[in-house]
Amino acid sequence: MADNENTGAPTNAWPDDMPKQAAAMLSDELIVDVDGFEGPLDLLLELARAHKIDLAQISILALANQYLDFIDRAKVMRIDVAADYLVMAAWLAYLKSRLLIPAPPNSDEVAPQDMAARLAFRLQRLAAMRQSAEELIKRPQLSHDVFARGAPQPLVVDVQREYGDNLIDLLKAYADRRQRKVVRQTYTVKRQTTWSIKEAREAIERLVGAMDEWGAFDMWLERYLATAETRRSVRASSFTASLELARDGRIELRQDEAFTPLYVRRRNSALEKQEDHL
Amino acid sequence: MNAQPMMNQDEETGEDVQEAVVTMHPMADRGQNLRIVEAMLFAAAEPIAMDAFKEFLPEGTNVESILADLTENYANRGVNIVQVAGKFALRTAADMGAILRREKTEQKRLTKAALETLAIIAYHQPTTRAEIEDVRGVAISKGTLDNLLEIGWVKMRGRRKTPGRPVTYGTTESFLDHFGLNELTDLPGLQELKSAGLLDGNLPPGFDIPMPRLSDDLTADEDPLDGTEQMPLEMHLPEDSAPEANS
């Protein structure tokens, strides 16, 4: 192609007649293998390689022609070409036109030479990375070329437990526990001073045996109200017990009005007195 | 020594490597064979049998002599060639074990329950599990006594001469050592605990702290251990299957 002279691209290492020959040569093997490429950049690189293009002096225009030619052939052969290959084709066609047609003065578009240089750089970089990957994998590899100790003996680590507890902790633990136990015991004793109804009933029965006259209920109980804590319990249990005893006919209860003192006396004595009256 | 040339192994093991080797000078050969045996010993995960070496060496190689040389070469080094069950292996020298062993101290603290149990054993020894639980007011959780026995602060002393013959526990010298006590009688008594502010003044009459004993001799109500005591792990499966209180 005679286009090359017009591009102003770097030295063209690609003889005019080369593309067609190469394309003809490659058409079968490359086009049918379109799926084998890892993207348009890979294809471009492959084309450049197939044409033995020096990537350092690449003519993007010539390579673009190769690529576009390749895509055209693929289309003719009704091979599905993935979208990104077509995008690249469109971009290369645009780049080609920019390279061929001088830009209008004062255009602020990116210079086509810069676009071409950028593409060339990417191709070089990809090629370099592929080369590096090959060299990397050629290195002697562990467990393939070079072997580590087959039976490593990991360093033994003796874990020694060190207890930070000291005598004060020990004594404190002991004293706390003993003291808590004491508190518990004291509490239990206090709970025993609360009256059950049964206890109250027994006590009232015992006391009432000596009570022929009306006496204030509270007074009876006062003897048992040892502490403030037990007062409520004693009063409640005694009251309930006295109601039970009254129901059973063992005692009599009397209250003049609400919230006035409650009086109690032995039922039998009352009966005896009535009998005496009679 | 059974390193006669084996004529018919060539097809089986013939590889590039061998061909390369046989063209070498006999002495170079021997050096290379030493290298191969050394590399095999190093890379192998298991000890290697004599025959296994032969598979990797030119036929007719005197493996015994190579191993003998290598063994001697390694004799005074940090790594030795040893024979294990008739096979060969590289092992770090016996005296390296102690040097390469690392000690790591792990700071730990007893659980509250363990500390209490230990304290109760210290003051009330010889004491039984049931007595400890009585003082604590809660059952001892499964691992607590185990832990104290494992640490070595508590030991089984004997058996109480009571029905069920429960094991009696006491503290050890290591316990005294750790807590900086010269002897058990150094444990502070009631008045000292009070004046240290560890016990408050409002204790009921009769509240007492036992006088720690002086010796390890069995008391009158103890029998010696009879050897049927189980080791820590199973030792104190709850006798009564009481659900353990979490203190």
Add this chain to the structure above:
Amino acid sequence: MNAQPMMNQDEETGEDVQEAVVTMHPMADRGQNLRIVEAMLFAAAEPIAMDAFKEFLPEGTNVESILADLTENYANRGVNIVQVAGKFALRTAADMGAILRREKTEQKRLTKAALETLAIIAYHQPTTRAEIEDVRGVAISKGTLDNLLEIGWVKMRGRRKTPGRPVTYGTTESFLDHFGLNELTDLPGLQELKSAGLLDGNLPPGFDIPMPRLSDDLTADEDPLDGTEQMPLEMHLPEDSAPEANS
């Protein structure tokens, strides 16, 4: 060499072992130190850092000189001392591979895409997924990065301080170990690629570019990982768009 006697470490590192050693004759001392280093190298499953040796040697020991002697001693043997990732390890000599390999199962080969990706990460690190794709000119298929992360040759380093805060990738010590590299500057052809400007992003050739990082320290344009990075399997669903099926 920084193995000057360090005067004030005695309290910290004072151990029985040391005391035993310091009573020995200086030459015996050195012999013993050689043995210790040798035993450590043999025993270890992983390459050993200089500092790790020092922990097991009397203070003030010139570990560098001991390692140099040992390295020389092993130079022509079936096993060599190599430096990987700045640490020391014993490895079978490279020419032993062909001899020993038949015992080992063939390792899984990386795909071409994975190998290229690995190379790009190694030479361009720290680098993002988008940058890798820019170099390759094609998207990285789903499993490729996963695979490299799983093998342990590649790791997530941090996040690039750019919109979207993409994760940056780098290689690991295990990568260096596997390919027998002491440091990243030992990567084949690194200097040439660098001077050709090919390790640069998208900048024109000739632009001065930084060397691959020698350390794991984050670069100025990296933030630390924030812990929201997913583990390999889900990790690289495209950050940008596609609510791609979470497989």
